[in-house]
Amino acid sequence: MRRLENAFWFAFAVPTLGIVLVLFFAPFLYSALGSFQSKSGQLTLDNYALVARLYTKDVLYTVGIATFSLAIVLFIGILLCGYLRVYGNKLVEFLFKIPLFVPFVVVGHAMRVFLAPHGILNSMVAQIGLINLDNPPSLAYSWLGISLALAWKNMAMAVLLILGAFRSVHETYLEAARNFGAGAIRQTLDVLLPMSASSLAVASVLMFTSMLASFSIPLMIGGGKGAQMTMIDVYYRITYQGDYGAANALGVVSYLLASGAAIYYLRTVTRK
Amino acid sequence: MGPSGCGKTTLLRSIAGFIKVDSGRICFDGRDVTGLPPQERDTAMVFQNYALWPHMTVFDNVAYGLKLKKVPASEVRRRVMGALELVEMVDILGVEGIESRKPPELSGGQQQRVALARALVVQPKVLLLDEPLSNLDAKVRQRVRVEIRRLQKRVRITTIHVTHDQEEALSIADSVVVMDKGKVIQVGSPQEIYRRPQSAFVAEFLGSSNVLTGQLCRADQTVSVGGIKLSCATAAEGKATVVFRADEARLAGEEAQVQGNVVVFQGDVEETLFVGSAFRHFVKIGTELVMVDSPESSPLRRVKVVVPREKVQIYPLEG
Amino acid sequence: MKVNPGAMGRATVKIAFLALVLFVIFGPLSSLAIWSVAEKWYWPYALPQQVGLFYWGRVLGSDLMRSLQLGFFIATAVTMLTLLCTVPVGYALARFDVLFKSVIMMLFLLPQAFPQLPVFANAAVLLYKFDLGATIPGVVLIHMVGSLVYAVWIMTAVFKSIPVEMEEAAINLGASRIKTFLTIALPLAVPGIVASSLLVFLYSLDEFTGTLLIGAPFVVTLPVFMYNASMGYELQVASITALLLMIPGMVLLVLLERYLKAEYLSMFGRI
Numbered sequence: 051m052r053r054l055e056n057a058f059w060f061a062f063a064v065p066t067l068g069i070v071l072v073l074f075f076a077p078f079l080y081s082a083l084g085s086f087q088s089k090s091g092q093l094t095l096d097n098y099a100l101v102a103r104l105y106t107k108d109v110l111y112t113v114g115i116a117t118f119s120l121a122i123v124l125f126i127g128i129l130l131c132g133y134l135r136v137y138g139n140k141l142v143e144f145l146f147k148i149p150l151f152v153p154f155v156v157v158g159h160a161m162r163v164f165l166a167p168h169g170i171l172n173s174m175v176a177q178i179g180l181i182n183l184d185n186p187p188s189l190a191y192s193w194l195g196i197s198l199a200l201a202w203k204n205m206a207m208a209v210l211l212i213l214g215a216f217r218s219v220h221e222t223y224l225e226a227a228r229n230f231g232a233g234a235i236r237q238t239l240d241v242l243l244p245m246s247a248s249s250l251a252v253a254s255v256l257m258f259t260s261m262l263a264s265f266s267i268p269l270m271i272g273g274g275k276g277a278q279m280t281m282i283d284v285y286y287r288i289t290y291q292g293d294y295g296a297a298n299a300l301g302v303v304s305y306l307l308a309s310g311a312a313i314y315y316l317r318t319v320t321r322k
Numbered sequence: 323m324g325p326s327g328c329g330k331t332t333l334l335r336s337i338a339g340f341i342k343v344d345s346g347r348i349c350f351d352g353r354d355v356t357g358l359p360p361q362e363r364d365t366a367m368v369f370q371n372y373a374l375w376p377h378m379t380v381f382d383n384v385a386y387g388l389k390l391k392k393v394p395a396s397e398v399r400r401r402v403m404g405a406l407e408l409v410e411m412v413d414i415l416g417v418e419g420i421e422s423r424k425p426p427e428l429s430g431g432q433q434q435r436v437a438l439a440r441a442l443v444v445q446p447k448v449l450l451l452d453e454p455l456s457n458l459d460a461k462v463r464q465r466v467r468v469e470i471r472r473l474q475k476r477v478r479i480t481t482i483h484v485t486h487d488q489e490e491a492l493s494i495a496d497s498v499v500v501m502d503k504g505k506v507i508q509v510g511s512p513q514e515i516y517r518r519p520q521s522a523f524v525a526e527f528l529g530s531s532n533v534l535t536g537q538l539c540r541a542d543q544t545v546s547v548g549g550i551k552l553s554c555a556t557a558a559e560g561k562a563t564v565v566f567r568a569d570e571a572r573l574a575g576e577e578a579q580v581q582g583n584v585v586v587f588q589g590d591v592e593e594t595l596f597v598g599s600a601f602r603h604f605v606k607i608g609t610e611l612v613m614v615d616s617p618e619s620s621p622l623r624r625v626k627v628v629v630p631r632e633k634v635q636i637y638p639l640e641g
Numbered sequence: 642m643k644v645n646p647g648a649m650g651r652a653t654v655k656i657a658f659l660a661l662v663l664f665v666i667f668g669p670l671s672s673l674a675i676w677s678v679a680e681k682w683y684w685p686y687a688l689p690q691q692v693g694l695f696y697w698g699r700v701l702g703s704d705l706m707r708s709l710q711l712g713f714f715i716a717t718a719v720t721m722l723t724l725l726c727t728v729p730v731g732y733a734l735a736r737f738d739v740l741f742k743s744v745i746m747m748l749f750l751l752p753q754a755f756p757q758l759p760v761f762a763n764a765a766v767l768l769y770k771f772d773l774g775a776t777i778p779g780v781v782l783i784h785m786v787g788s789l790v791y792a793v794w795i796m797t798a799v800f801k802s803i804p805v806e807m808e809e810a811a812i813n814l815g816a817s818r819i820k821t822f823l824t825i826a827l828p829l830a831v832p833g834i835v836a837s838s839l840l841v842f843l844y845s846l847d848e849f850t851g852t853l854l855i856g857a858p859f860v861v862t863l864p865v866f867m868y869n870a871s872m873g874y875e876l877q878v879a880s881i882t883a884l885l886l887m888i889p890g891m892v893l894l895v896l897l898e899r900y901l902k903a904e905y906l907s908m909f910g911r912i
């Protein structure tokens with residue numbers, strides 16, 4: 051009887067589960083299998099050899115950008131959230147939520163025109179006389195541009211997560227430190243940060259994986275030449291060369307990069 | 323002391339400087355500290371929940387204030403161990419335990435001692451304790467409160483100890499402040515507060531008191547209560563509360579002759595309860611129920627409740 | 642009145658900080674606004690030489706309106722289907738020992754942790770096999786992969802937050818399971834359901850990766866339209882589209898600001 055009832059409720063999950071299984075897990079496995087197949091369908095490791103030859107640099111480039119962006123986000127996010135937690139500032143808190151609801155493509159486009167050689171940022175800096183517009187530095191179309199755009203977009207999520215963690219630290223822990231003369235920075239580094247370390251680790255893992263897998267931002271502001279982020283490589287491999295084998299092999303590499311994070315994320319979320 | 327929500331924590335936090343006061347001044351030893359930030363006031367606080375940082379060892383918790391003051395490492399060590407010695411934690415944990423154990427591993431009583439050591443180690447001018455015993459069980463509480471009192475006498479630091487437990491306040495304080503609804507109601511020595519509460523609220527808060535409602539009459543300078551008239555100097559008309567303690571009243575037979583300057587009510591014993599130290603009789607006087615404690619259970623039904631006149635307090639009700 | 646120099650210094654720092662924050666947040670977005678009204682702008686001019694609404698007029702009369710309508714249509718379909726699928730599942734997962742419960746939870750969690758693009762590229766192959774490539778149903782389905790995964794978690798959380806005693810009281814009075822669900826649990830869950838529908842709607846409106854892979858070239862929603870314009874260096878058109886694209890999100894931000902909890906927004910880390 052009890053089994054029957056459980057099966058009844060399971061039935062509700064079938065259509066939902068069906069869509070996810072057919073359109074996520076099937077393609078997921080399909081791409082993993084496809085990465086070991088040549089165009090004619092034979093089992094082979096050629097795709098991985100190709101990826102190793104052509105894309106090793108790009109994979110390192112991607113990890114580098116994700117690491118750098120994460121560092122920016124964490125550095126600013128922790129100090130900012132420390133300030134917001136200790137002193138509070140409704141307006142600044144609201145402003146930092148805005149990027150959350152700006153679509154990725156819009157961020158990509160906005161950063162493209164903002165950071166372009168003759169974009170708004172360079173124009174402004176040139177007004178102060180710091181750079182010469184005849185030979186302007188270009189942030190867009192470079193690793194720095196991608197990192198800044200990713201950091202900008204992820205900052206909102208970071209603030210939400212970090213501030214949430216900081217807010218769950220009871221006021222008295224801060225007062226006990228303030229009692230001895232700890233300022234906002236000391237309170238942040240000595241009390242808030244260590245007391246919310248585990249939530250911060252989860253947040254960092256989430257952001258790192260999403261940066262590794264970012265597609266639309268590098269698509270908009272990545273350079274045409276030189277190293278690319280892996281998702282762009284996957285996309286070009288498919289659309290321009292129709293080479294699913296190599297694209298899937300690169301995809302599997304990206305799964306592996308994300309899987310460490312995925313396991314960690316799964317463990318913490320399911321433990322709750 | 324005062325009932326829950328009366329503003330004890332708020333007052334303590336104002337003294338520590340965590341809350342800006344809207345008006346009034348706070349002075350330590352004549353020095354005005356009202357505008358000073360917390361760290362310049364030389365106060366140290368022990369929080370209701372202890373607020374020991376769970377990620378730091380016992381040693382680091384206690385050392386934190388000294389490190390912020392840039393005290394040299396060797397002296398930090400000496401003073402931290404000194405403070406922990408004072409609260410008898412070195413014997414419990416050992417030097418090794420102090421350097422490796424973290425607060426969540428300690429019992430409530432031990433955490434309380436560490437919190438005390440963390441406050442004492444900076445040698446504050448004023449020590450602020452916010453219900454430091456409320457998280458301990460009754461037995462430990464009895465013991466620790468004596469220890470706090472001994473410790474305070476030894477280190478000779480002005481200590482403000484917040485509690486809503488009247489027994490705790492009366493037994494360890496030099497001076498008691500009773501608060502209600504954000505206001506200080508009465509200040510005095512424990513004996514004064516206990517014997518001569520200056521308002522119905524204080525009398526009632528100290529417990530075991532009977533509070534009756536009476537009617538003041540200016541014309542003949544009396545108050546009528548429980549079917550009798552008491553003489554009392556009054557400039558006002560209207561209601562008043564009449565208060566006396568259960569252990570200062572006694573029962574007498576209906577027919578008994580009573581001598582001296584006493585107040586006598588007539589009533590019926592409704593119920594008798596054994597409360598450990600005495601028998602508590604609930605006596606119905608008119609429409610009101612009063613408590614009378616006596617060492618023996620009284621077999622009588624109709625009785626006289628006899629209270630020395632000077633033990634009966636009368637407070638006109640405002641409004 | 643004597644002015645406290647310390648207080649004045651603090652106020653200056655505070656204003657400078659606010660200015661910096663405003664610049665960081667609105668700097669990139671302001672370039673959209675400027676480009677949207679720039680009729681003529683060549684360097685070395687710091688600002689457009691000629692400003693006007695010419696491009697706005699042109700854009701609003703163009704294919705953009707069709708993309709806008711299409712996007713809203715798709716988002717509405719995605720939201721309704723997602724609700725239909727996830728409300729019962731969320732309720733079941735919150736209340737009962739569903740068969741294979743932990744496996745199901747896991748299946749709904751994993752897609753959030755892995756890169757979408759390689760998966761969607763292969764899903765596109767699959768959809769083309771069923772003649773769903775470059776069709777509206779195909780795009781709706783690919784949007785649903787993302788939204789289902791997200792909404793199941795939210796619905797489960799919403800139903801878990803309703804005390805089970807409320808339902809037990811109804812059952813105790815003789816209501817059937819179904820009636821209890823419809824008259825007690827569902828009404829109490831309405832605020833959570835509304836909030837998450839709005840987020841799903843926004844997700845679908847803003848979705849780019851899947852739409853680009855499955856919808857192109859016939860199903861062009863606003864993000865894809867904007868991408869095409871930007872890549873074709875029609876900067877004014879792209880900027881105007883970008884501004885339009887931001888409106889729903891900003892409206893939602895103002896509406897839902899108070900309810901924004903990190904756990905409800907995981908989806909927006911990866912649009």
Ligand SMILES: Nc1ncnc2c1ncn2[C@@H]1O[C@H](COP(=O)(O)OP(=O)(O)OP(=O)(O)O)[C@@H](O)[C@H]1O
Nearest residue numbers: 324325326327328329330331332333486503504505
């Ligand atoms: N003087 C005051 N002026 C304004 N508000 C006050 C004042 N005193 C207390 N309050 C308010 O009353 C509330 C309760 O105060 P508080 O927490 O200090 O009570 P407490 O006596 O410590 O209670 P407990 O015994 O439960 O710890 C707080 O919200 C506080 O802001």
Ligand SMILES: [Mg+2]
Nearest residue numbers: 330331332370
């Ligand atoms: Mg309190």
